[in-house]
Amino acid sequence: xxxxxxxxxxxxxxxxxxxxxxxxxxxxxxxxxxxxxxxxxxxxxxxxxxxxxxxxxxxxxxxxxxxxxxxxxxxxxxxxxxxxxxxxxxxxxxxxxxxxxxxxxxxxxxxxxxxxxxxxxxxxxxxxxxxxxxxxxxxxxxxxxxxxxxxxxxxxxxxxxxxxxxxxxxxxxxxxxxxxxxxxxxxxxxxxxxxxxxxxxxxxxxxxxxxxxxxxxxxxxxxxxxxxxxxxxxxxxxxxxx
Numbered sequence: 001x002x003x004x005x006x007x008x009x010x011x012x013x014x015x016x017x018x019x020x021x022x023x024x025x026x027x028x029x030x031x032x033x034x035x036x037x038x039x040x041x042x043x044x045x046x047x048x049x050x051x052x053x054x055x056x057x058x059x060x061x062x063x064x065x066x067x068x069x070x071x072x073x074x075x076x077x078x079x080x081x082x083x084x085x086x087x088x089x090x091x092x093x094x095x096x097x098x099x100x101x102x103x104x105x106x107x108x109x110x111x112x113x114x115x116x117x118x119x120x121x122x123x124x125x126x127x128x129x130x131x132x133x134x135x136x137x138x139x140x141x142x143x144x145x146x147x148x149x150x151x152x153x154x155x156x157x158x159x160x161x162x163x164x165x166x167x168x169x170x171x172x173x174x175x176x177x178x179x180x181x182x183x184x185x186x187x188x189x190x191x192x193x194x195x196x197x198x199x200x201x202x203x204x205x206x207x208x209x210x211x212x213x214x215x216x217x218x219x220x221x222x223x224x225x226x227x228x229x230x231x232x233x234x235x236x237x238x239x240x241x242x
Contacts, residue, residue: 012057014081017042021050022059022074026082027124028103030073030091035103035239054078066096068242086126101165101240102143105207108237109146109163118154121147132190140178141189142204159202165236166212175219179204183227199230206233209241 014022021040025031031039037047051072054060059078065071076088091099106122109115123145142162150158162182170178185200187193206216213233220231 012053018050018054019082022054022078022082023084025060025072026074026079026084026086027126028106029089029095029099029126030071031103032071032096032100033069035100035107036072038239039103039107061090063090065091066093071096084127084130086130097167097241098165100242101167101207101209101236102163104237104240105163105165106144107239114155115146118151118156119149120156121149123147128189132188132193139185139189140181142182145201146205156202160200162201162204164204164206165240166206166208166216167236167241168209169212169215172215172218172222175215176222179219179223179231180227183223183230202230204231206231207236207240208233209236 012018017040021036024039025036033044033047033051036051037044040047040050042050051060051062054072055062057077058075059081060072060074062070062072071091073090074082074088079086079088102125106124109120110122125141125143128141128145143165144163146161146163148154148156148159148161164178164182169175182201182204183199186195186198187200208216213235216233220228220233223231
């Protein structure tokens with residue numbers, strides 16, 4: 001008589017790095033192998049073994065979506081195991097460059113000593129949209145937020161930053177409008193979010209590719225001095241582009 005199939009057949013024992021990697025992949029829509037290996041602090045060959053385990057368990061799909069390295073993204077089962085509940089979709093080819101840039105910004109910030117000492121945490125656009133059910137109206141949702149806990153000695157205690165990764169130039173007035181909207185925001189996104197007494201974002205951080213930088217700087221110059229002082233413009237970090 002054949003033995004019955006185990007209830008946990010096909011499942012894998014998830015380690016802390018597995019959990020961190022699955023959640024990161026879910027929050028960022030997917031990840032290219034090179035940046036994913038950096039995020040998990042593993043060699044490329046070790047990363048291939050990790051994602052192969054996820055594929056075997058049905059948690060992830062992988063493939064070459066465009067120029068450069070292969071990508072990993074989560075399946076319905078993978079989203080279920082993270083508990084995040086985002087739609088399981090393959091990253092769109094048109095968005096690969098931007099998804100990569102935002103992930104590179106996240107990794108660059110998270111490896112910083114001030115970020116780590118201040119116990120800052122990254123709130124992805126996907127997490128923002130999920131929290132409000134996608135109903136944002138005409139409001140511009142930043143690529144991410146960085147939240148700084150109110151810790152003694154932290155230079156940014158209690159602050160929230162808006163993060164924007166800019167690869168290509170938008171029209172000048174569109175860029176100015178986005179900046180003004182973020183700088184003027186006093187509440188979280190979504191209907192019914194209570195307004196604070198001051199602005200939500202202490203800083204709006206623009207990380208730009210060379211093509212986008214001139215328009216972003218012109219947009220900052222078009223703002224009143226008090227608002228412009230809260231916008232920081234930096235180059236995108238290494239690894240943001242292929």
